[in-house]
Amino acid sequence: MNTINFKVGFIMLTATICTFISCSGDDSHGISASITDFTQEVLQGDSASVSITINGGKPPYAFRYSYFNGETTIVKNIIDIPEQSFTFKTLPSKDVSYVAHAVASYGLVGGASGRADIKVSPVKYTFSESIPASKTAFMQRSKNELSYSELLQLRSSNNNNDRTVFFEFDISQFNEVKDKSRYNLMFWLVQSHSVGLNIPSTMTVKAVLGELDENMTWDSQPAVLDLTSLFTQDFLTAATTDQIKFEGNINPIIYEAIQNNVDKITFVVRELDNGGLYYIGSDTYSDETQRPMIDMYYREKV
Missing domain, CATH: 2.60.120 (Jelly Rolls)
Known part of the structure; x- marks a missing residue:
């Protein structure tokens, strides 16, 4: 990869992410995302999977979601997503809901929808x-x-x-x-x-x-x-x-x-x-x- 082009691309993506982090889930600029599948139940200690689908834009993408940990709402950003279909893993310790908020690509920021309600069953x-x-x-x-x-x-x-x-x-x-x-x-x-x-x-x-x-x-x-x-x-x-x-x-x-x-x-x-x-x-x-x-x-x- 050409070093100059890589640096320019990285700067553009960084600028988009900065916008993305402060964006509203209601924004829509030719790009959107949704939660399409997820693990409905896991045993305590196991990881859960959440799948998203992105429409519009070009990779790499960034995706924003949140969850409540019992005391406060935690916001997470996943960057450098290589494809429109993507699955990420989490390690919940108790029942949790992951809520989609926004998605971004080069120069584009849009809303994301859906939630993943995951039940965590205790073990002995x-x-x-x-x-x-x-x-x-x-x-x-x-x-x-x-x-x-x-x-x-x-x-x-x-x-x-x-x-x-x-x-x-x-x-x-x-x-x-x-x-x-x-x-x-x-x-x-x-x-x-x-x-x-x-x-x-x-x-x-x-x-x-x-x-x-x-x-x-x-x-x-x-x-x-x-x-x-x-x-x-x-x-x-x-x-x-x-x-x-x-x-x-x-x-x-x-x-x-x-x-x-x-x-x-x-x-x-x-x-x-x-x-x-x-x-x-x-x-x-x-x-x-x-x-x-x-x-x-x-x-x-x-």
Whole structure:
């Protein structure tokens, strides 16, 4: 595309949008639009679609609509619409009505009509099943290789004593994986060293698609930018025998695995720099209820 023509076109569209934003829905200058179709009902957490048809003008178009959020009226503008038939998605949290107001093209501003009344049905999550970790390990920086034991050692002290914990899960172990279910990871701190007692700390959980690399070194761990952050949990141990359950939602990495048709997920667990030494129950820990696991909850309409 010619750079000069592109800049001129952009300036013209910008001027039209400025007019469009202040226009009245009753204006009509050779262009109009209407809401022609929409999703009538969705479950809470699902997106809804609204389709519009534009008559007159040439793309790109801009479309203006509004909705009431329970406290005030919110006005939205969609720009750079490429065709006369267009569908946009929204994520309503409760029953809502989207009302069309106006449409614009280069040098043209006109009215828009129609409304989309969308019902949002509440949902509940019911426990379905759990799967255990397929593999667990930890790595101490000074040893530079994975270690496997009943107790997984965890420490962050910014030196060669640092230790990171890893869980591998195979989600194909679930009887049925659904992308609208809720998935929670659980694991337990089962013992602590006296170092770090009574010092507040935070557990962080991140993950990456793929199996645990058994040839991993400290420097070949998954890069921070490649990890998906999932949840954090503050904690404090007052005695070496304290046991603490850690649990958090891991939907983002599960959904990513489903979309990419990947079964194995590696979770990376770290403690944030309080210098304490902690022991996490592994996949062979004597108390099966304190081994790492993922719980799945099916979503159902209330």
